[in-house]
Amino acid sequence: MPDTYDPAPNDLSSFWMPFTANRQFKENPRMLVGAKDMHYDTIEGHKILDGTAGLWCVNAGHARPKIVKAVQDQVAELDYAPAFQMGHPKAFELANRIASIAPEGMNHVFYTNSGSESVETALKTALAYHKVRGDAGRTRLIGRERGYHGVNFGGISVGGIVANRKMFGTLLSGVDHLPHTHLPEQNAFTKGQPDHGAHLADDLERIAQLHDPSTIAAVIIEPVAGSTGVLIPPKGYLERVREICDKYGFLLIFDEVITGFGRLGSPFAADFFGVKPDMMTTAKGLTSGVIPMGAVIVSDEIHDAFMHGPEHLIEFFHGYTYSGNPVAAAAGLGTLETYADEGLLTRAASLADYWQEKLHSLADHPHVIDIRNIGLIGAVELQPIEGAPTRRAFSAFLKAFERGYMIRTTGDIVALSPPLIISTEQIDELINCLGEVLREID
């Protein structure tokens, strides 16, 4: 480190920030310099209650001792090992542990470094799976309107968030989309899964007939759509999607980047809803956000289909320099151990009723047009200001931050997803703050 190193940056211009209003931020930066358990520390010395688990990832809370120690020890012991044609024990150990909490028959793990890479990996695995089985005509991929599957080309092609797609040309070909499931007229203010909307899954039948079922490789959906503003699957919807996939031989990919690792009160949304996909994409909670890491959890059937041919040959031409990186694997092991020690993968189930009641107490507050919740996820949708969409929610975000609370907004929706260690008193604090902010903003 040079002698002149200054830990407080005094020039913000070089860092082009992701998904950020750069000019506005740099005029008035919100700088975090520390974190412990449920709180961040700002550079000004204020404490901020983390109502969003960072970006839906810090499920174990911040700076948890076992994770910190696992990372510190690992970086000193084995910092990096080549990921191709070489191994190190912790990547195998972590894969076994992931398989042990995954649904039955999903015992294989392909490592990535992010949710976006998990999605690309799952889509490529689906295409290659059909090809190695001699069904190479299955090349189409089906996503869903308002879906978020990261920011790489496959992910934005099957994704359905217009702003994330419209700048980037023609995207992947051979993609179609199911309709989203947001039906505010019928379902507004539903607690948990809405009653109406299972029929929207039948659109997959129409898509199947339109393209011919034998051309479709896979369907990818978020069991609970997060990024778009928390859309909860209507009762019976996921079951119906699974049924249609089975009928025609489509692989079903659950994008569990947000729902994986305890967010709903079970290890995965697949467990929560009792619907088993063929692959699950994960990231975020796998390492509680500490070190970038993702994993695609794959059914035995898919994995085994690749294990043919001469044994000296590479079975799948895919992988990343950092697939199963030792420090990330150690972070994953420390994280899973913390989840197990503290029962965090099921803790949201015991908090869900309390969370739901508190959240829905905001129903009569100004600007609120819908409230949605499931597990430890909540969304409060606000009436947009006419001619200035997103402004109302963004001012709620700024006001909450001033008061010491981190919330997240997308469009005019406030999304909440606190670390799974949150106490009931902290839930009260967070929701009370949001209530006050809603009364205060225009």
Ligand code: PXG
């Ligand atoms: N799939 C899903 C379902 C996600 O939610 C990704 C893929 C991509 O993950 P990476 O690790 O490449 O970012 C995500 C990410 C928000 C928010 O505020 C959501 C995400 C990321 C950042 C912010 O809703 N989801």
